[in-house]
Amino acid sequence: IVRNGGSDKNLNSRRKTSDANETEDHLESLICKVGEKSACSLESNLEGLAGVLEADLPNYKSKILRLLCTVARLLPEKLTIYTTLVGLLNARNYNFGGEFVEAMIRQLKESLKANNYNEAVYLVRFLSDLVNCHVIAAPSMVAMFENFVSVTQEEDVPQVRRDWYVYAFLSSLPWVGKELYEKKDAEMDRIFANTESYLKRRQKTHVPMLQVWTADKPHPQEEYLDCLWAQIQKLKKDCWQERHILRPYLAFDSILCEALQHNLPPFTPPPHTEDSVYPMPRVIFRMFDYTDDPEGPVMPGSHSVERFVIEENLHCIIKSHWKERKTCAAQLVSYPGKNKIPLNYHIVEVIFAELFQLPAPPHIDVMYTTLLIELCKLQPGSLPQVVSFEGWFQFALSDCLTQDLESPKPKFVREVLEKCMRLSYHQRILDIVPPTFSALCPANPTCIYKYGDESSNSLPGHSVALCLAVAFKSKATNDEIFSILKDVPNPNQDDDDDEGFSFNPLKIEVFVQTLLHLAAKSFSHSFSALAKFHEVFKTLAESDEGKLHVLRVMFEVWRNHPQMIAVLVDKMIRTQIVDCAAVANWIFSSELSRDFTRLFVWEILHSTIRKMNKHVVKIQKELEEAKEKLARQHKRRSDDDDRSSDRKDGALEEQIERLQEKVESAQSEQKNLFLVIFQRFIMILTEHLVRCETDGTSVLTPWYKNCIERLQQIFLQHHQIIQQYMVTLENLLFTAELDPHILAVFQQFCALQA
Amino acid sequence: MSGGLLKALRSDSYVELSQYRDQHFRVRRAGPREGQALGQNAEERFALVSLCRLAFCLGDNEEQEKLLKKSCTLYVGNLSFYTTEEQIYELFSKSGDIKKIIMGLDKVKKTACGFCFVEYYSRADAENAMRYINGTRLDDRIIRTDWDAGFKEGRQYGRGRSGGQVRDEYRQDYDAGRGGYGKLAQKQ
Secondary structure, three states, rough: OOOOOOOHHHHHHHHHHHHHHHHHHHHHHHHOOOOOOOOOOOOHHHHHHHHHHHHHHHHHHHHHHHHHHHHHHHHHHHHHHHHHHHHHHHHHHHHHHHHHHHHHHHHHHHHHHHHOHHHHHHHHHHHHHHHHHHOOOOOHHHHHHHHHHHHHHHHOHHHHHHHHHHHHHHHHHHHHHHHHHHOOOOHHHHHHHHHHHHHHHHOOOHHHHHOOOOOOOOOOOOHHHHHHHHHHHHHHOOOOOOOOOHHHHHHHHHHHOOOOOEOOOOOOOOOOOOOOOOOOOOOOOOOOOOOOOOHHHHHHOOOOOHHHHHHHHHHHHHHHHHOOOHHOOOOOOOOOOOOOOHHHHHHHHHHHHHHOOOOOOOOOOHHHHHHHHHHHOOOOOOOHHHHHHHHHOOOHHHHHOOOOOOOHHHHHHHHHHHHHHHHOHHHHHHHOOOHHHHHHHHOOOOOOOOOOOOOHHHOOOOHHHHHHHHHHHHHOOOHHHHHOOOOOOOOOOOOOOOOOOOHHHHHHHHHHHHHHHHOOOOOOHHHHHHOOHHHHHHHOOOHHHHHHHHHHHHHHHHHHOOOHHHHHHHHHHHOOOOOOOHHHHHHHHHHHHHOOOOOOHHHHHHHHHHHHHHHHHHHHHHHHHHHHHHHHHEEEEEEEEOOOHHHHHHHHHHHHHHHHHHHHHHHHHHHHHHHHHHHHHHHHHHHHHHHHHHHHOOOOOHHHHHHHHHHHHHHHHOHHHHHHHHHHHHHHOOOOOHHHHHHHHHHHHHOOOO | OOOOOOHHOOHHHHHHOOOOOOOOOOOOOOOOOOHHHOOOOOHHHHHHHHHHHHHHHHHHHHHHHHHHHHHHHEEEEEEOOOOOHHHHHHHHHHHHHHHEEEEEOOOOOOOOOEEEEEEEEEEEEEEEEEEEEHOOOEEOOOOHHHHHHHOOOOOOOOOOOOOOOOOHOOOOEEHHHHOOOHHHHHOO
């Protein structure tokens, strides 16, 4: 409380504001907490809260309206609790009910305009459950759904737009299907018929790109709308009997059925605009079914509406609590109705569904792994078994002995062991892996120095290498290194032309080999070396060939230590010794073809693309900030009417012009990077396809499957950036003449936002 | 009308500052010599200097908190002496690109003494490390992360009397990954 010597009146109003804030906070807390574990029953808590809110309506109506709209939007896992609350309030205060419905419609329109389609679904669902609470009249809800499904008749709009309106309709039906059908069966049948005909005619080109498993056994990977349609069909056939959803309003039926209902105002879906961005289609990930956990409750079938509702609610819980891993785990394991369903299986399936979601998981990978650890801590007797049942190491490891080391299973194990080694150390892996499997162990991550032993005496540049080593150890300067390197002959040229700073692979070789070898002790040592001799690096790597050769030599030195390769590439890009395009070209070069399918290569490529993307964003931000600064300056000038600030404008305008150029140059570099990558993919894939055709062999080798999916991965992981290049890609690279295998990937990608 | 996030959903407790403040943290400023110059006599000057020192201490705390709230650097504790920079890189890269790792060293032996600093390029990546890597295992030890106001030369050394960390001076238990018994217990 701020003490001040102001008048009593000021003090009073200040106190009232802080009291009001306290009450508003208290209201927010009451509303958020209802439904959580409590000594009293949910019904009595709801009734009590309805009483409190009703009493506060005169003073806090707009705050209460805002709070209830917000929980409708942000706490969908507690949907029916809040609709019941609104129902009780409407029964006590008809006008409030009407204002709430209006507020919800306003919020729905705003969400759609702001491309918040996921939140909009929750709002639509909330409105439909309000029919069950006698707040909204069923016929007006049916009318809204009629308008939704009529979007399927719109022409020249993206399919994803039509999809969303169908999804919003279908996904509300588990809650309100029964009531709507009872009141308006003829209209509902008509809407269903329209929905069915739309689902039959819509394109499904995008599906293969989004599926996690390639086979349909034992768990089919269904397109999300197909799956939901099947679930709703089954629900309809079961006469809309749905027993999973918690419906607190049933206990209040006698009160609620006395309430007067409101009609939803006619709702026209906002038209499609250029700025509209609709959610991407999804494939439903499944890894469990009724055969899992034979001792516990049976898992609802994949086409049961219970499965849909459970998964929705679990996804919502993760969405609400992702920042608080302990709370998230606690909320997941205390999901109501957990005695009737194999909850741990559902939780694990939902978590992996998010982890494997394409194009990208909703949250960072490490959140999910840590969440699984928290869940195992909460349920040590039951959860770890669920995870390991489907655990990747359950498959027959003996397969790995008989198969070629490059085939998928052994390769997978090798990559996992390599990752384990990064988190521990080489000897540990050797110790824990049984001797029969030692072929799967990673190489000892040591440095390979070609000038190190006696046999290297005859190698060209050997004496210079020794000289350099001495110089490095005596803390030589860049200039001293330059002078040692000056006399290295250029194997590519007959006569040295200029000062000798053109591309000289031998110079690069002796310098990079020797320096990296001396700095091999740790990452810090290597980074230090790169920093100290940055000048030499920049000069040697000035040309594109130079950059490529630096990467080549670095790879030769560190080929046993992929982690070191990755961090060195990262540092070299950040210190501008090499650029992103050089890294891309290096990855597709023949020197890396043997390692092309290894994980570290793709880690490096994606990390490189991400750096490029972040760089563009950073400069765009600088430009925006400079423009805003100028705008503020202009405004101040017009306020002050000070003509002398013309000069100040000049410097800022110059800065803006420079930044504009910088942005354009960065965006151009970014586009070029993607074009290089796509071009190289097309080249190697075409080469393979042509060779197979001439040889008459099958195209689908493990290498090919790996490569084509790596291409898919580029599209999916960076889809937002790549969307900008669609026209160029279509006209320049992914043309009709391309082999259909490769073109299919591009077409599937286009289908994601079509 | 869309409104902001609810307080309940804004909870981000893993990212909050802990109680720990580096007692060696100082803002660089001119010493309280002005206080010494002023004042009629030694007593008055002493009072003024003490007041300055108190004000600076509060200012240091305030400044440290400000830095902690926007820091991209984490202190990582309870590491094994044998945990390498490479292992730390691998684990902490899971929440984002690492700018720099500085291994904590024994001031006398100049060997690893069980802590380090991890600096990220972005605050968001550091926050994810606090949310998801803090309290998990590395080298089979539960590691702890905390916000750090930023590396300064000298802070890479342990502050214990024997050269390692203070906690290894006084602990009574045997910890194979941290040099066995605590230094005091070893001397007994």
